[in-house]
Amino acid sequence: MKLNVNGADHEVDVDPNMPLLWVLRDELGITGPKYGCGIAQCGACTVHIDGQAVRSCQVAIGDLQGDVTTIEGLGTPDALHAVQAAWVEHQVAQCGYCQSGQIMQAAAMLELNPEPTDADIDAVMSGNLCRCGTYPRIRAAVKTAAANLKGA
Amino acid sequence: MSRVGKIARRTFLVGSAAIAGGVAFGYYMYKRPAKNPLLDDLAAGEAALTPYVMINAEGITLITPRADSGQGVYSVQAAMIAEELDVDLDQVKVDPGPPSPAYYNTALAEEAAPFRPTNEGFTAESARGMMDVLMKFLGMQVTGGSTTVPDGYEKLRIAGAVARETLKAAAAAETGVPVSQLKTERGAVILPDGTARNYVDLAAKAAEIDPVEKVVLRDPSEWRLMGKPMMRHDILAKSTGTLTYGIDAKIDGMVHAAIKLNPRQGGAMISYDDSAALALPGVQKVIPIKGGVGVIASNTWYAIQGAEAVACDWGPAPFPPEQAQHWEALASSFTAEAQDSQQRNDGDVEAALEGAQVIEAEYRAPYLAHAPLEPISAIVQVTDERVDIWTGTQIPRFVQSNVAKMTGLDADNVHVHVMMMGGSFGHRLEDEVVKQATELAIAMKGTPVKLTYSREEDMIHDFARQIAMGRGRGAVKDGKVHAFDLGIAMPSVVVSQLGRQGLNMPGPDTQIVAGAWEQPFAIPNYRVTGYRAPQLAPISSWRSVGASSNGFLHDGFLDELIHAAGADPMVERIRLCWHEPSRKVLQAVKEMSGWDGFEMGENRGRGVAFTLSFGVPVAEVVEVTNTDRGIKIDKVYVAADVGKIVDPINFDNLVKGGVIWGLGHAINCEITYTDGIVDQTNFHVYEGLRMYQSPQIEVQGLENASKIRGIGEPPVPPAAPALANAIFAATGQRLREMPFNKFIDFV
Ligand code: FES
Ligand code: FES
Numbered sequence: 100m101k102l103n104v105n106g107a108d109h110e111v112d113v114d115p116n117m118p119l120l121w122v123l124r125d126e127l128g129i130t131g132p133k134y135g136c137g138i139a140q141c142g143a144c145t146v147h148i149d150g151q152a153v154r155s156c157q158v159a160i161g162d163l164q165g166d167v168t169t170i171e172g173l174g175t176p177d178a179l180h181a182v183q184a185a186w187v188e189h190q191v192a193q194c195g196y197c198q199s200g201q202i203m204q205a206a207a208m209l210e211l212n213p214e215p216t217d218a219d220i221d222a223v224m225s226g227n228l229c230r231c232g233t234y235p236r237i238r239a240a241v242k243t244a245a246a247n248l249k250g251a
Numbered sequence: 252m253s254r255v256g257k258i259a260r261r262t263f264l265v266g267s268a269a270i271a272g273g274v275a276f277g278y279y280m281y282k283r284p285a286k287n288p289l290l291d292d293l294a295a296g297e298a299a300l301t302p303y304v305m306i307n308a309e310g311i312t313l314i315t316p317r318a319d320s321g322q323g324v325y326s327v328q329a330a331m332i333a334e335e336l337d338v339d340l341d342q343v344k345v346d347p348g349p350p351s352p353a354y355y356n357t358a359l360a361e362e363a364a365p366f367r368p369t370n371e372g373f374t375a376e377s378a379r380g381m382m383d384v385l386m387k388f389l390g391m392q393v394t395g396g397s398t399t400v401p402d403g404y405e406k407l408r409i410a411g412a413v414a415r416e417t418l419k420a421a422a423a424a425e426t427g428v429p430v431s432q433l434k435t436e437r438g439a440v441i442l443p444d445g446t447a448r449n450y451v452d453l454a455a456k457a458a459e460i461d462p463v464e465k466v467v468l469r470d471p472s473e474w475r476l477m478g479k480p481m482m483r484h485d486i487l488a489k490s491t492g493t494l495t496y497g498i499d500a501k502i503d504g505m506v507h508a509a510i511k512l513n514p515r516q517g518g519a520m521i522s523y524d525d526s527a528a529l530a531l532p533g534v535q536k537v538i539p540i541k542g543g544v545g546v547i548a549s550n551t552w553y554a555i556q557g558a559e560a561v562a563c564d565w566g567p568a569p570f571p572p573e574q575a576q577h578w579e580a581l582a583s584s585f586t587a588e589a590q591d592s593q594q595r596n597d598g599d600v601e602a603a604l605e606g607a608q609v610i611e612a613e614y615r616a617p618y619l620a621h622a623p624l625e626p627i628s629a630i631v632q633v634t635d636e637r638v639d640i641w642t643g644t645q646i647p648r649f650v651q652s653n654v655a656k657m658t659g660l661d662a663d664n665v666h667v668h669v670m671m672m673g674g675s676f677g678h679r680l681e682d683e684v685v686k687q688a689t690e691l692a693i694a695m696k697g698t699p700v701k702l703t704y705s706r707e708e709d710m711i712h713d714f715a716r717q718i719a720m721g722r723g724r725g726a727v728k729d730g731k732v733h734a735f736d737l738g739i740a741m742p743s744v745v746v747s748q749l750g751r752q753g754l755n756m757p758g759p760d761t762q763i764v765a766g767a768w769e770q771p772f773a774i775p776n777y778r779v780t781g782y783r784a785p786q787l788a789p790i791s792s793w794r795s796v797g798a799s800s801n802g803f804l805h806d807g808f809l810d811e812l813i814h815a816a817g818a819d820p821m822v823e824r825i826r827l828c829w830h831e832p833s834r835k836v837l838q839a840v841k842e843m844s845g846w847d848g849f850e851m852g853e854n855r856g857r858g859v860a861f862t863l864s865f866g867v868p869v870a871e872v873v874e875v876t877n878t879d880r881g882i883k884i885d886k887v888y889v890a891a892d893v894g895k896i897v898d899p900i901n902f903d904n905l906v907k908g909g910v911i912w913g914l915g916h917a918i919n920c921e922i923t924y925t926d927g928i929v930d931q932t933n934f935h936v937y938e939g940l941r942m943y944q945s946p947q948i949e950v951q952g953l954e955n956a957s958k959i960r961g962i963g964e965p966p967v968p969p970a971a972p973a974l975a976n977a978i979f980a981a982t983g984q985r986l987r988e989m990p991f992n993k994f995i996d997f998v
Contacts, residue, residue, distance in 0.1 A: 135625070192490060194672060197624050229624070231321050234941075
């Protein structure tokens with residue numbers, strides 16, 4: 100099976116039922132997307148497929164259509180995406196384990212809806228669990244990112 | 252000056268040791284004459300150095316031995332060292348422990364230094380520090396958990412200051428300029444003519460001279476780093492997906508593993524059939540282990556699929572199988588025989604209740620899972636000579652000795668690499684996952700085995716927070732709380748947790764009454780009694796331990812009495828509170844919330860709660876609206892006093908996280924047992940708070956308390972009672988059992 104992740108082509112030989120998450124993590128060594136629940140309840144595994152935020156634990160590799168972007172492809176420590184820059188500025192992370200998913204979710208939202216209201220943010224981001232309770236900072240960082248993207 | 256000197260001499264000796272190409276500064280700890288189980292492997296008089304600062308050709312490394320599971324303590328510890336060392340955080344590496352233990356061991360053991368370290372050197376000693384944390388965390392000292400900051404506050408600064416002064420002495424020896432004319436800044440000694448001698452270049456010289464032992468710690472008014480907002484060193488990695496957590500670690504040649512254990516925790520496996528599992532793609536092997544099987548595969552997902560496909564015959568649960576039996580065991584523990592402690596008994600409760608109109612209530616707090624978002628995992632590689640373990644753990648010392656026992660190797664040959672953790676909340680004070688991975692690694696000798704728990708295994712085989720039951724009796728008089736009598740029954744967390752490590756704890760378990768007996772209220776007739784219920788399901792420390800349940804029991808019942816007296820919940824708490832810093836946090840939330848009574852108009856209300864835990868007084872006000880779809884939490888105000896706030900941003904983040912943790916579990920989380928099996932297997936039935944329910948939270952940190960304390964746990968206990976009290980204010984409905992969504996809807 101072939102797939103494109105962060106602009107690079109890969110070929111893997113696995114059970115077509117294997118979720119994309121485990122192809123990324125264990126076959127390709129791309130560990131930004133995290134495993135938290137495996138049942139679409141936590142959002143830690145969120146990646147973009149053709150720009151849409153998707154739970155990679157729910158996409159069987161055999162069904163994958165489109166190019167995959169993980170947090171590693173969104174931006175890097177040297178070249179941060181605006182959402183990542185806002186996350187750094189607000190020091191959102193505690194343990195940080197949920198944050199790849201939170202950032203991918205927020206980036207996809209701002210792509211579709213550059214000026215989200217509080218209610219929009221709540222609605223879109225509520226699928227992403229944070230056991231450390233960083234929600235107030237996530238909210239603030241989303242707003243900063245929105246403002247910066249608008250100015251850009 | 253004298254204070255610091257005394258501390259240094261009483262418990263530690265500050266020193267230095269030469270290491271390959273440089274110098275290490277830290278503390279020597281001696282085996283004391285009195286038997287100390289924590290130091291069993293040091294012979295009397297022997298010493299081991301715990302370095303906090305290491306300087307060699309590679310640069311300056313600050314060692315931050317306390318585990319970081321998201322509370323930011325690596326950065327906080329580094330700042331405490333850097334403050335006195337005169338380095339900036341961008342100039343140093345921060346290391347939780349030895350990346351290469353052998354290097355430190357041999358270097359420290361072989362170099363003659365002012366004091367000769369034993370051959371166990373650094374690894375064991377830093378691990379021993381961790382064990383201390385557990386001991387305190389478990390309540391063997393009244394200071395309890397959240398100990399990183401108070402423990403390090405003086406130790407780490409002294410280590411930094413000793414290193415700085417010794418480096419100055421080295422510069423003086425090299426240049427002939429007297430120490431009094433030398434200054435330090437940004438990792439260098441500055442000569443009077445302005446030339447800078449880098450610490451790195453002075454390291455070899457510093458290793459040769461006697462370390463300076465007498466240092467004066469700077470006054471907080473001179474701090475450059477501490478007390479000011481800091482940028483945590485791991486924020487960038489955590490915002491870019493580039494941090495390697497335990498679950499992300501990869502060792503060359505490793506195989507992946509999953510387990511299937513008896514879902515009745517601790518029960519035996521009678522038989523198993525692995526034929527279906529072995530027929531699945533990617534599955535290589537099925538290995539029986541204690542209480543279940545491990546499945547080895549080429550990928551975690553294959554391993555999890557394989558584990559699900561193994562058919563097993565399980566033995567019964569080693570505890571009562573039905574949840575109702577657990578509650579019955581607690582209910583029948585309010586007896587003289589089961590009495591564990593009665594550390595609070597003011598006035599004469601019985602006389603005060605005699606003839607009075609007695610108010611009675613029963614409170615319940617359920618079992619809870621820790622459920623850190625990163626499921627637990629461990630990589631173990633066993634060879635004939637050594638074992639390497641990569642795992643996110645708070646107890647590397649236990650891990651080391653347990654694995655040494657299992658493999659028959661010396662503890663010195665068991666190397667624990669502590670990984671970054673995606674949360675813990677107490678889960679990583681257990682080491683079952685390492686033991687299971689070790690069993691598999693022994694069967695796969697030479698091959699690194701990475702065992703990852705599925706979320707379901709993580710929840711089912713967690714060690715739950717204790718269940719607790721409180722029975723209150725009280726009376727009011729002249730509009731005031733006159734008598735308060737609270738009995739609390741729970742199994743002992745400490746006995747359960749230490750029992751798994753082969754340790755026992757004699758005497759009463761203060762966690763049974765923590766968050767209740769020590770509350771600073773001058774109620775004229777005031778009694779708190781702890782009752783020890785029989786050990787039921789295995790339980791473990793959960794963020795704020797005993798106080799996590801007892802804050803609700805104590806403050807919820809206090810609120811009932813205050814309302815019965817017709818008093819104002821805020822005013823009466825402040826009136827009753829005799830402890831100045833505690834009263835000030837109550838006054839602070841009163842002002843922040845504009846408190847003018849518990850009523851806020853139709854369908855709205857506010858509640859206040861207070862808990863002193865881990866030495867930290869915390870008051871919280873919760874405001875709610877009773878909408879037609881259920882309760883909506885509008886706003887939370889929190890004030891807490893930790894004596895000194897090291898990093899205001901991290902403080903704010905931890906307080907908010909603690910409130911959200913407390914509210915989320917109070918609203919919708921519980922662990923229950925049916926047929927000996929945990930009913931809740933994943934986040935669909937164990938949600939906690941999500942963004943849409945997460946209220947605005949205003950935080951104020953006070954600094955009136957005399958001792959510095961940690962903030963990881965204390966915001967948790969008052970959250971649930973503040974919410975229950977607010978719901979009472981808005982609806983008249985009194986909630987006495989968590990989770991609250993069993994009784995009332997939430998938006
Ligand atoms: S792991 Fe995919 S949503 Fe939780
Ligand atoms: S930061 Fe720990 S789970 Fe979100």
